[in-house]
Amino acid sequence: MNSIVPGKIEAVEEDTNLATVSDVEAGIRDFVRNDIAYLRRPTPGLIPSDPPLDTNSDATVSNVNSLIQRVAGASLTEIEKLITELESLRELLHNEGQRVQREISGYAHLSQAAMKSTRMIADNVSQWKRTAETMRDS
Secondary structure (H helix, E strand, C coil): CCCCCHHHHHHHHHHHHHHHHHHHHHHHHHHHHCCCCCHHCCCCCCCCCCCCCCHHHHHHHHHHHHHHHHHHHHHHHHHHHHHHHHHHHHHHHHHHHHHHHHHHHHHHHHHHHHHHHHHHHHHHHHHHHHHHHHHHHH
């Protein structure tokens, strides 16, 4: 039988998160090294071997967009999972609240019935007691 250890699950989730962060950081480093390096070069036209700025800017924008989509995609997925879990938890709490209200209502009705029965018994006992006293006195 497999037993689940809460601390172990948290450690696995933390390792996964650290791996994701490391991947993102590596992607950003590669992007800066390879795709933005031309921005550190002198102004285009001064050195004839430099590629035109417009060609690289499209590639840079494309790479930035893909990097943002990768980073945001993982975050959005996590947020959507969290929202789904919170909605199911809300539904569970709502259902449990209704169940508790029904239980309390049932106990209240039972308590009222018990009190009525106790009053009836006490009234009957007091009537019998008076009847017995009047019979004794006669």
